[in-house]
Each structure stands twice: as C-alpha cells, then as structure tokens.
Amino acid sequence: MGPKPTMPSSGDLYRSRLDQILDPRHALFRLAALIDWDRFDEEFGRFYRPLGRPAKPTRLMVGLSYLQHTFNLSDEAVVQRWIENPYYQWFCGCEYFQHQLPCDPSSLTRWRKRLGPDGLESLLAATIQAGLDSGAVLPSSLERISVDTTVQPKAITYPTDAKLYLKALQALVRQAKRHGLELRQTHTRLAKRAAVQVGRYAHARQMRRMRRELKRLKIYLGRVYR
Structure with a gap:
C-alpha cells in the first residue's frame, strides 16, 4: 500500500518545530526547499499495491537515499545519524524532532530494488534541476561531462x-x-x-x-x- 498523504500539522504547544530552531542558512535546510518533493509521489506511486500496510513516506525514503549518497554512509549508519541530526530529519520532511528510527535499514535496500535504475535516475535528475534553479549549476556546465571510471571497483583477476x-x-x-x-x-x-x-x-x-x-x-x- 502506498504512503499516507501528509496533512499540515496544527502545531504542538509543548514542542518547538524544527524550522524554528534550525539555521535557515544551513545547506540541508536550503536544499530541502529547492527540491520538488511532490514529483516523487507521482512518479513512484505506481510501485505500490492498493492493499497491505501503508508504506513509509516517499520523501523520507528519498531523503535518506540523498543523505546516504552525499555523506557516503551505509544503510545502518544513515538511519542512526538520522536520529541524532535534526537537519537530517527536516530534510526528510519531519516537522518535529523524532527519537525513534525512521525505518529498518533493510527497507532502504528493498526500496532501491523497487525503484530500479530508472527511479534512481529520477533522483539524480531532481538534484540537477535543483542546482539549476538555485544557480549553483550553470547550463553551460552540463554541455560536457567527464566521467572517470578508474575509481570504480572492478573484479580484477591476475593471469597466474x-x-x-x-x-x-x-x-x-x-x-x-x-x-x-x-x-x-x-x-x-x-x-x-x-x-x-x-x-x-x-x-x-x-x-x-x-x-x-x-x-x-x-x-x-x-x-x-x-
């Protein structure tokens, strides 16, 4: 079953919202406002079945994937740091600070397999579009792309x-x-x-x-x- 739609919160008298205590000049805070998160609900909605338990929010899974790739973290490490870092939680769509794990680390592996190469390309395209909208990436910078394949691990066997x-x-x-x-x-x-x-x-x-x-x-x- 697909994730439940996120409803606007009415506020909590005893807790402060994350946008009230975080620095708006932080890179993750600014990046969260540049990415079009609604497009992922529309693109990835076809991967869910109508029955079963509701899935995790799409923004949460997409945000964890971005954080994992940006900071070179494993599935277990990105989930553990998510609890400790309020900027991670705000980037993933949380309004208040959470004290529990967002999901099981194995859920990230299954979610990537569900998306496949086409879904991961959509994630990359969204970051490029955010860079163009913010001015961090110029259109002229995308005219030529150099790919260094020497750093990719390969199955090397020596001819004994x-x-x-x-x-x-x-x-x-x-x-x-x-x-x-x-x-x-x-x-x-x-x-x-x-x-x-x-x-x-x-x-x-x-x-x-x-x-x-x-x-x-x-x-x-x-x-x-x-």
Whole structure:
C-alpha cells in the first residue's frame, strides 16, 4: 500500500518545530526547499499495491537515499545519524524532532530494488534541476561531462600460471568438440581440481606442494595438446 498523504500539522504547544530552531542558512535546510518533493509521489506511486500496510513516506525514503549518497554512509549508519541530526530529519520532511528510527535499514535496500535504475535516475535528475534553479549549476556546465571510471571497483583477476594452463586446456577441449575430434581423456575435471589446489597451497605458503600441482596441471595440458 502506498504512503499516507501528509496533512499540515496544527502545531504542538509543548514542542518547538524544527524550522524554528534550525539555521535557515544551513545547506540541508536550503536544499530541502529547492527540491520538488511532490514529483516523487507521482512518479513512484505506481510501485505500490492498493492493499497491505501503508508504506513509509516517499520523501523520507528519498531523503535518506540523498543523505546516504552525499555523506557516503551505509544503510545502518544513515538511519542512526538520522536520529541524532535534526537537519537530517527536516530534510526528510519531519516537522518535529523524532527519537525513534525512521525505518529498518533493510527497507532502504528493498526500496532501491523497487525503484530500479530508472527511479534512481529520477533522483539524480531532481538534484540537477535543483542546482539549476538555485544557480549553483550553470547550463553551460552540463554541455560536457567527464566521467572517470578508474575509481570504480572492478573484479580484477591476475593471469597466474595455473589459470592460464586451465584456460588453455578448456579452450583446446572446446575446439576438439567443435571439430568432432574424439579425445581419449580431456582431463578437465582433474585440471580444475589441480588449479584449485595451486591457489590453496600458495595461500598457505606451501610452495613445494604448489609447484607439484602446477607441474601436474602442465602435464594435463601437454597431453591434450599432443
């Protein structure tokens, strides 16, 4: 079920509103007034079903996502800091200071999966539009964008001898099957086990055993090659 609509508060006699005690010159306070929060209710309303428990407010989830990305925080860290920081709470749409967790940290993961890449692009577009409206970003700055991909983590694997032997053996077996050549023994199962043992022995600093398995792997490759 979608989030309940936020109704204007009539005020609390015993508590002060956050906008009365916070500095209006703070960056998060000013940014909260620049973002069009209503657009997210319209765009993300299609992700909710008509039945079930009411979801968390859309502004709360969007605000937590912005804070998490801006300050490089995990799901658990951004929720914990939300309790301690009144500017975080005002940015997420709270009128009074809250003393309880806004949501379970796992809810942020499920919410991002629900939005998908298109929804996350909408969040980015809203920040760019806020920067253009405030004058912090000039239209000329968006004419050319430079992306540095060297800082992105990648699954890097180094071409060790064992990996190269195993890869060459598997390639020869595939080519033999493609051209209809019958091999008396492919050694693929034994070679894979030997390659695993090479890595284990190298990690344990047992170099003599590692070289023995590496020699065995090289023999398997030679047999298939011949």
